[in-house]
Amino acid sequence: MLGQIAYALPFLAQGFAVTVWVSLLVVVLSLIAGVMMGVGLVYGPAPLRWAVRIFSDTIRGIPILVLIFFVYYGLPAVGIHLESFWAAVLALTLFKTAQVIEYLRGAVGSIPKGQSEAAMAIGLTFRQRLAYVIFPQAFRRFLPPWINGVTDAVKGSALVSLLGITDLMHAINQVIGRTYEAMPLYILGAVIYFVVNYALSLASRRLERRFSFIRE
Amino acid sequence: MSIPPPANPALLDISDVSKSFGTVEVLRSVSLQVTRGEVVTVIGPSGSGKTTLLRCVNFLESYDSGSIRIDGKEVGFRDTGTRQRRSERDLAKMRAETGMVFQSFNLFPHLTAAGNIMLGLRKVRGKSSTEARAIAEHWLGRVGLAHKADSLPAELSGGQQQRVGIARAVAMEPKILLLDEITSALDPELVGEVLEVVRSLAEDGMTMVMVTHEMAFARDASSRIIFMADGGVSAAGPPAEILGTEIDNERLRSFLARFRASHF
Numbered sequence: 001m002l003g004q005i006a007y008a009l010p011f012l013a014q015g016f017a018v019t020v021w022v023s024l025l026v027v028v029l030s031l032i033a034g035v036m037m038g039v040g041l042v043y044g045p046a047p048l049r050w051a052v053r054i055f056s057d058t059i060r061g062i063p064i065l066v067l068i069f070f071v072y073y074g075l076p077a078v079g080i081h082l083e084s085f086w087a088a089v090l091a092l093t094l095f096k097t098a099q100v101i102e103y104l105r106g107a108v109g110s111i112p113k114g115q116s117e118a119a120m121a122i123g124l125t126f127r128q129r130l131a132y133v134i135f136p137q138a139f140r141r142f143l144p145p146w147i148n149g150v151t152d153a154v155k156g157s158a159l160v161s162l163l164g165i166t167d168l169m170h171a172i173n174q175v176i177g178r179t180y181e182a183m184p185l186y187i188l189g190a191v192i193y194f195v196v197n198y199a200l201s202l203a204s205r206r207l208e209r210r211f212s213f214i215r216e
Numbered sequence: 217m218s219i220p221p222p223a224n225p226a227l228l229d230i231s232d233v234s235k236s237f238g239t240v241e242v243l244r245s246v247s248l249q250v251t252r253g254e255v256v257t258v259i260g261p262s263g264s265g266k267t268t269l270l271r272c273v274n275f276l277e278s279y280d281s282g283s284i285r286i287d288g289k290e291v292g293f294r295d296t297g298t299r300q301r302r303s304e305r306d307l308a309k310m311r312a313e314t315g316m317v318f319q320s321f322n323l324f325p326h327l328t329a330a331g332n333i334m335l336g337l338r339k340v341r342g343k344s345s346t347e348a349r350a351i352a353e354h355w356l357g358r359v360g361l362a363h364k365a366d367s368l369p370a371e372l373s374g375g376q377q378q379r380v381g382i383a384r385a386v387a388m389e390p391k392i393l394l395l396d397e398i399t400s401a402l403d404p405e406l407v408g409e410v411l412e413v414v415r416s417l418a419e420d421g422m423t424m425v426m427v428t429h430e431m432a433f434a435r436d437a438s439s440r441i442i443f444m445a446d447g448g449v450s451a452a453g454p455p456a457e458i459l460g461t462e463i464d465n466e467r468l469r470s471f472l473a474r475f476r477a478s479h480f
Binding site for chain 2: 119124
């Protein structure tokens with residue numbers, strides 16, 4: 001049994017690499033899009049705020065699986081054909097972006113109005129206020145839910161296996177298909193996902209302490 | 217033939233400013249001129265518009281009509297004479313001409329005392345880090361906190377925080393310093409150390425407009441007292457006159473009477 005699993009390890013490693021790659025793309029793309037749209041939601045003119053609000057509420061109201069199938073099987077109906085890999089990345093990114101928008105809104109909203117006013121009073125422009133006063137403070141509030149969201153993204157990336165993409169999950173299923181060793185392989189998969197996510201939460205806790213404004 | 221400029225032009229010229237929040241008129245055609253080196257104190261019951269007036273001076277609040285000029289330049293609206301708001305960049309520049317100290321300090325909690333002062337010096341005044349640090353240390357020394365340069369706001373007492381707040385404002389070398397009830401959030405025993413700093417700035421000739429409930433301080437430190445009621449200037453004059461017993465203004469008399477009853 002162990003021999004068979006050892007034999008499959010390189011294949012599983014390839015799957016793991018795909019999982020990491022999908023997660024990384026989704027996390028980075030959704031962070032950029034989400035922060036930009038979140039700033040629009042908090043500070044933008046009314047039409048922009050409405051657009052972001054509708055986007056966020058709609059996406060968060062749809063199960064992620066439906067979103068993935070919609071992008072892959074639904075979009076070709078309007079002439080948009082995406083490779084399964086990019087369809088999956090797009091769907092997961094949309095989903096994550098909506099979450100990042102809400103984390104940012106919550107984090108920025110928690111900063112007292114007096115901070116912006118003090119920053120205005122010394123003559124900082126809007127961008128400078130965000131960069132030097134608001135974001136450094138909001139970051140501490142943004143980080144914990146966001147890291148949680150990153151672990152969700154790693155776990156959620158297993159859904160791409162449903163589009164036939166050989167990520168860790170799909171690789172495990174294929175090895176099980178050949179070896180019938182379901183139990184040990186699923187345990188191995190669970191352990192890998194767990195180790196990655198646990199490492200992320202540990203990193204998060206360290207970062208939170210690092211960005212506390214009270215010295216210990 | 218051109219008309220010569222007035223001999224002593226007002227540094228701050230508030231002229232006929234009105235403002236409403238919805239249906240509530242918070243400022244009713246307020247006019248006030250402040251010349252260089254003057255210390256003007258604004259008193260009045262809560263809701264009389266004094267804080268709003270102060271916040272209009274650096275355009276933290278917009279106003280509906282009238283004009284506010286600093287050194288002849290309209291603060292919030294473009295010079296074209298239209299009521300077109302200045303661009304974000306221009307507004308920031310205009311705001312850098314005034315300093316403001318807040319009731320709730322509003323120090324940046326993620327920066328040290330020196331860092332709070334250095335931020336504007338570096339990003340707005342374009343000073344190098346070394347220059348900014350030297351200026352910050354100079355002003356921290358002036359407010360008696362040279363030894364706290366590297367402390368975070370959370371590690372300072374209220375009075376110390378407010379002194380950093382003052383240092384942060386004056387380090388930018390503003391033309392006018394606006395003080396918005398800066399001792400109201402302080403424990404009584406910490407009020408004195410903050411007022412002492414304000415007094416020394418006044419002695420240096422810093423132009424100031426302050427809203428305060430510290431009547432004794434207003435009497436000693438200001439060149440003029442403005443009494444506001446219902447969004448308008450109800451009385452104005454030297455401290456001895458406004459806080460004296462001769463004054464013929466029923467609103468002011470009852471305000472001072474109530475004030476004395478609650479404070480002594």
